[in-house]
Amino acid sequence: MKQIIFLGRGGQGAVTSSQVLAISAFIDGKQSQAFPNFGVERTGAPVRSYCRIDDKKINLREQLKEADYALILDPTLTKNLNEKITSLIIVNSNKKPVDLGLQTNAKVICIDITKVAMEKIGKPFVNISALGAFAALTNEITLESLEKAVLQQMGAKGSIVEKNIEAVREVYKISKNDLQK
Amino acid sequence: MVEKKVMSGSEAIALAVKLCKPLVLPMYPITPSTLVPEKLSEFVANGELNAQMIYVESEHSAISALYGAYATGVRSFTATASQGLALMHEIIPIVSASRFPAVMFIANRALSGPLSIWNDHSDSMSERDQGWIQLFCEDIQEAFDTIIMAYKIAEKENVSLPIMVCADGFILTHVYEPVQIEEQEKITDFVGTYNPKDFLDTKNPKTFGAFAQPNTYFEFKEQVQDAMMEALKEIKNVNEEFGKKFKRKYGDGLIELIEMQDAEYALLIAGSTIGTAREVVKDLRKKGKKVGLIKLKSVRPFPTKELILASKKLKGLGIIDRHISLGYEGALCTETKAALVKEKVNVTGFIAGLGGRDIDRERIRHAFDLIINGKEGVWLK
Numbered sequence: 001m002k003q004i005i006f007l008g009r010g011g012q013g014a015v016t017s018s019q020v021l022a023i024s025a026f027i028d029g030k031q032s033q034a035f036p037n038f039g040v041e042r043t044g045a046p047v048r049s050y051c052r053i054d055d056k057k058i059n060l061r062e063q064l065k066e067a068d069y070a071l072i073l074d075p076t077l078t079k080n081l082n083e084k085i086t087s088l089i090i091v092n093s094n095k096k097p098v099d100l101g102l103q104t105n106a107k108v109i110c111i112d113i114t115k116v117a118m119e120k121i122g123k124p125f126v127n128i129s130a131l132g133a134f135a136a137l138t139n140e141i142t143l144e145s146l147e148k149a150v151l152q153q154m155g156a157k158g159s160i161v162e163k164n165i166e167a168v169r170e171v172y173k174i175s176k177n178d179l180q181k
Numbered sequence: 182m183v184e185k186k187v188m189s190g191s192e193a194i195a196l197a198v199k200l201c202k203p204l205v206l207p208m209y210p211i212t213p214s215t216l217v218p219e220k221l222s223e224f225v226a227n228g229e230l231n232a233q234m235i236y237v238e239s240e241h242s243a244i245s246a247l248y249g250a251y252a253t254g255v256r257s258f259t260a261t262a263s264q265g266l267a268l269m270h271e272i273i274p275i276v277s278a279s280r281f282p283a284v285m286f287i288a289n290r291a292l293s294g295p296l297s298i299w300n301d302h303s304d305s306m307s308e309r310d311q312g313w314i315q316l317f318c319e320d321i322q323e324a325f326d327t328i329i330m331a332y333k334i335a336e337k338e339n340v341s342l343p344i345m346v347c348a349d350g351f352i353l354t355h356v357y358e359p360v361q362i363e364e365q366e367k368i369t370d371f372v373g374t375y376n377p378k379d380f381l382d383t384k385n386p387k388t389f390g391a392f393a394q395p396n397t398y399f400e401f402k403e404q405v406q407d408a409m410m411e412a413l414k415e416i417k418n419v420n421e422e423f424g425k426k427f428k429r430k431y432g433d434g435l436i437e438l439i440e441m442q443d444a445e446y447a448l449l450i451a452g453s454t455i456g457t458a459r460e461v462v463k464d465l466r467k468k469g470k471k472v473g474l475i476k477l478k479s480v481r482p483f484p485t486k487e488l489i490l491a492s493k494k495l496k497g498l499g500i501i502d503r504h505i506s507l508g509y510e511g512a513l514c515t516e517t518k519a520a521l522v523k524e525k526v527n528v529t530g531f532i533a534g535l536g537g538r539d540i541d542r543e544r545i546r547h548a549f550d551l552i553i554n555g556k557e558g559v560w561l562k
Contacts, residue, residue: 031358033356
């Protein structure tokens, strides 16, 4: 089973990220579960959300104490990552991983997702496009299933959906290139 | 079209309600049940569900309007949680005494105070003496299926009792996971239409909610108790029928036994915690421990006979209560002890998960350790 932690700020859409990831993994033929760190939502406050992906039915309902991956939507939240991450931490940042001050044995990759979002969407909406980086850097989901998942979750929201899908593709491409560096 | 997709627990519950075609929906939203009326209101607004939403001014009014809807003889629905259910308390026993087969969804949430929006079972447990059937759910597929079964059980003529379908607030209402949504035609065929014999009708006037003197009140309560005993059978029957039609069922409808064939020690749990406990049992079995689980689905009516059969050969049975009857112990513990009074099994009570405290594998393992070693029950803080 793979476990993923999303860190964002209230209003950034970290909960939606985890939901879209769960939908995407299921479209790929896996079992999945997404749930927020239940609380009283406040704009700007740190928000946690979680996702589990497995080949068999997921029975676990306990909260996550560690995870394979972390996806940090706001670079100022790196110090809020208390959970042990075993594989990869993806940070939405224009800095270098060493400059983030993360104490971890996991690999850290920075992708400037906000920059792509500003270009493609015109607003700093990074929650959906960040999943492009997740797909490219982990291979846990495919780009095809991710696009379908975005449509399922956001289908009714008009042109913003297409813009988000464009941003997903761009972030995916940048992340793949980053891997080859 | 049969469709399996990832969605939120609340959406799955709202879809199940929609497929049962209730005509009146008196709603007063309260966290964490809010997304259910929100979704239903969307279905009514976009024409997918032909029902009358009533945006009432309190939960007291929601349950009163639900009563009123059933008095006119139509299938209806409402949802609530925590203090919302507590505010309904005054009307709750009147619905069961009037024998209205109402279905209400409870997103289990701790009762205030202190104020908490998080999960435990103190809301529905506090209402368990009021003549409502109470069915708990482990995952959102089970919540979807239980709503559908609930209408069928409630509307059986020999039952005619209201049902609370209980699912852990946030843990199940806000989780996204795969759920199979069944076809309208199959659901309609399974649930049937609601044709009550008694309802308000100017052409055939009848009295509802009448004053009862000491020479009749007693018999009203006796009839509700008799109907509860009928429900013990009908819950099993409906679970079997559901299994035949949809290829899914939940134990015998009242309890589900997990790894109990040769178990020496077991835990009895209601609600979503069973999922996590399944993983603990798998691990302990690998280590050679003969452990199992009893999933309590029906808290009311209480399945005494089934519990005796399931646990009389055990050396130890632990009860994890997500609720406490303050001044004594967990209610499920008390009730299980009473059921097993003539058996030799050692029953131990654990209090866990109050006000949203996580019930993780470590705590469940600890409970198993204590019962295996014959220790006293503790609070799994």
